Amino acid sequence: MDWTVLKQIIDEHQTFLVTSHVRPDADALGSELGMRAILLALGKEVTIVNASAPPANLHFLNPDGHVLKLNENITRASVPKVDVIIVVDTSAWQQLGTMADVIQNATSKRVVIDHHVSSDDLGAIEFKDVSAAATGELIFEAAESLGVSFDAQTANALYAAIATDTGWFRFPSTGARTMRIAASLIELGAVPHNVYNLVHEQCSMARVRLSGRVLGRIQSEAEGRLVWIYADSADLSETGSVPSDTESLVNQCLTVSGSEAAFIAVELQTGQIKFSLRSRPPHDVAKLAEQFNGGGHKLASGATLQGPLKPALEKMLVAFRQMLQSSGGSPPQS
Numbered sequence: 001m002d003w004t005v006l007k008q009i010i011d012e013h014q015t016f017l018v019t020s021h022v023r024p025d026a027d028a029l030g031s032e033l034g035m036r037a038i039l040l041a042l043g044k045e046v047t048i049v050n051a052s053a054p055p056a057n058l059h060f061l062n063p064d065g066h067v068l069k070l071n072e073n074i075t076r077a078s079v080p081k082v083d084v085i086i087v088v089d090t091s092a093w094q095q096l097g098t099m100a101d102v103i104q105n106a107t108s109k110r111v112v113i114d115h116h117v118s119s120d121d122l123g124a125i126e127f128k129d130v131s132a133a134a135t136g137e138l139i140f141e142a143a144e145s146l147g148v149s150f151d152a153q154t155a156n157a158l159y160a161a162i163a164t165d166t167g168w169f170r171f172p173s174t175g176a177r178t179m180r181i182a183a184s185l186i187e188l189g190a191v192p193h194n195v196y197n198l199v200h201e202q203c204s205m206a207r208v209r210l211s212g213r214v215l216g217r218i219q220s221e222a223e224g225r226l227v228w229i230y231a232d233s234a235d236l237s238e239t240g241s242v243p244s245d246t247e248s249l250v251n252q253c254l255t256v257s258g259s260e261a262a263f264i265a266v267e268l269q270t271g272q273i274k275f276s277l278r279s280r281p282p283h284d285v286a287k288l289a290e291q292f293n294g295g296g297h298k299l300a301s302g303a304t305l306q307g308p309l310k311p312a313l314e315k316m317l318v319a320f321r322q323m324l325q326s327s328g329g330s331p332p333q334s
């Protein structure tokens, strides 16, 4: 990636707003905080505002409250009018939630730094690399080329960004580049076991109970090539869990031998059904998600359908059967 244009944009402007997608994950937050550190080091003013708050297990990434939530920590009217808006870890209007409108109504120059396949034209100068395992990698590389180093707290945030987006360095996106950057972050003060503990080992009893209940009804389709689960509103209310407690359950489906694709459907309080979709190569669930106005990565994507649950599940099952039929994949072992 050539970062000279980014350097130029930063050199020529003074005020920046950094934002990312709704329901920000560690890559979104780590990338925002990394970008903030870069801009501060270069003497710029920067504000981070998102449409939604970080999930509880990622609050540790934002101990000083630098990541603001629109309409909660900052009113729309007080979002600063900046020279440049930098969008990290998404390039889809829909993923920006209520921030989409803020961006559209601003006269600021726009920059996108992202690694997702799905993308809209945000009218931005794009720094996009779909081969990057995380946007955090791109932020690290941008910092290197701009001659900026990170303190331990920011190194931890970027380590969290990369570790979580690669499933702790095991997804196919993990390469030598990923490991080199992770090593550099450790040298800067990131502590891997602390990050893992804070992200994954602070669960409520409700969350673990929910996972037992939901995984207890795991089902397969298409001779075991598709494995899927759902969580309905009773699962959430009776265990005392929240929708974000279902995160990562879908990955359990892909641990079943012979599985090539997986999904979880989660019934939200709004009545909408939120799907998280997973696949192994050569299947492409980003393309599948697009049928439902969703998107994401080839191997991990998402889409939200209208309820009720049952017809939404049926629609999704049809789409998966079609995908499995058309992209073949490995035949079951005999």
Ligand SMILES: [Mn+2]
Binding pocket: 027, 028, 089, 115, 133, 134, 135, 165
């Ligand atoms: Mn990401």
